[in-house]
Amino acid sequence: MSDSKPVRVRFAPSPTGPLHIGGARTALYNWLFAQTQGGTFLLRVDDTDHARSSEESLNNILDGMRWLVMDWDEGPDKGCDFGPYFQMQRMGGYKPRLEKLVAEGRAYPCFCTPEQVQEGRERQEKEGGRPMYDRRCRSLEAAEAKSRVEEGEAHTIRFAMPEGKIVIDDLIKGSVEVDLAEIDDWVMMRADGTPLYNLCSTLDDLDMEITHIIRGEEHFVNGVKQVLLFQALGHEPPRFAHLPLILGKNGKKLSKRMAQTNLPDYRDQGYPPKAIVNFFTLLGWGFDAEREIFTMEEAIERFSLDKVQKSGSILDDEKMSWMCGVYIRNESRAELLGHVTPFLVAEGLCTEEEVAQHRAWFENLVACYQERVRTYGELPPKVVHYLRGFEDYEPKAWKNLNKKEGTAELLEAYKESLAALALPPSRPDRLDEADTTVLLPTDKVEEVPAEGSTPFLYPKHIENAAHALAKSREIGFGQLVHPIRAALTGSAMGPSLFDVVYLLGREECERRLDRAIAALSK
């Protein structure tokens, strides 16, 4: 039984486009399986579709795998015993065995043109049968075939399908009986002499001692062809596990219309890779009855192929989004800032140097938005006003400013009350101590020291002052807070207002209050 051999699995993408999320999940399940078995996970590039393969796609796939932290034990960039890991570089091994199969009558040259084959298919379909190659070249005399080949006549090599039935014992689908008469005499080698997927893949899996082939369900019929080829070659085939597909919201095969299908897009928008991996692991497999958030280490402890769902699953991007939020909320402020910085820089809001210089302030800033974003990419637009100011008041904010008579005067009073408080200075004169001593957001601060006992004012103290002001003017706290938020941020939403005041610092708060007062008096 192949089970006794050391487990070796492979992810074998064809570099014809960016890494698709379906492919990423296939890779993930292979990786997971290898981990659970203490086996080897290798990456092989199935680039026999030379017309569509590109180096760009290859790099894209490799980057995507690395981003998801699925490391491979063997692959294109690693020197190992079973290389090379590009099929196009393994050509030498294909020809002799192909010739042997022809000599044995297990494969045969076919001189039909694509057009002739197509006609044959259409005719059969019209007659109510299955659209298959009519196998006319299979009955050619061996000698005749040989001489035509030697004369250089264009031909493909087809596999001579045996008769009868075969039972595939799929690790996910279970036993499936297939009538061989349903399957074409498939082409192993093109007329131009280049080999095709089912040939290369089989030979490579054989040579690389692959024990388990885990891949998408669309390959199921290929599995039958490959088993037959293994047998024709006199070898025990590996075990197969065909994963159900990921479907779009309408239950149809996932397409670009329905969701993002390319992994790089998720990375570019700032989805946390761990959340993606968690989510895709869960899509088609259940951790247990109660939990859906888990680490890969935990998944490895209990992952098994026979627990994989047999039916396709619809990608629910709302749930994925929720899960991303969970992961972001669980990050430390330093991790969060590390992940967000590239997005801030890409938006031109700051440079890496600035972040490094004012690390404490930036950590406080992003920490205030940690519960308000689900991807790293959502953060920059929310914090742009701290770094660049804002152009116009949002309609809702403007309404909050204008709701009542006397708001300008109220803002003036607030500004004066601020003058009495020990607010930290605004950037660029900000002091690091202001943000290393006082950590935001306040609702995560457990204990606030008494006012005056520390050199820096806590947002809580700023809030106390605001309460006092509201009381003295006999207005509700909300009546005070809403216009101030609008004046300070141009928006009606955001973190605790006094965290905002703290982050902005004295001069900037005064500036923005003045601006609002001026705007109101127009």
Place this chain on the structure above:
RNA sequence: GUCCCCAUCGUCUAGCUAGGUCCAGGACGCCAGGUUUUCAUCCUGGUAACAGGGGUUCAAAUCCCCUUGGGGAUACCA
């Protein structure tokens, strides 16, 4: 069309292998409350499913059959 696979809340799933503990559990979403200076987070509660029909059995979400529905495959693509 033909062949293969699948079928639990709108969605992801637990339960099905060894039928009773399931008038079906969790999560996302949604709805309603609570916390709160807004938004978000958080907490509480609610909504909602065994596709249909036949069997087998004392007993079926769990086993069998049919129907229906969905998916995949039918390339000198992978």
